[in-house]
Amino acid sequence: MKMSGITFVVYNPPQLGLSYLAVMIAPNGEVVAVPFETPAEAENHNIESAAKTTHYAPASRRE
Helix, strand or coil: CEECCEEEEEECCCCCCCCEEEEEECCCCCEEEEEECCHHHHHHHHHHHHHHHHHHCCHHHCC
16 A cells, blocks of 8 residues: 555564564655554554555645
């Protein structure tokens, strides 16, 4: 999902026992990753983050 130039993605754990990652990648390459127990929690985090990003983005940058 892309909003305001930021890409939001959920990464599956590379091995059993690790967390799912809700990842936000900014156009400048900055990355923020937040761990979650389930993919649904990670996806909900990204949806909420995208909504906040769109809400606060300048009107000219909203998609």
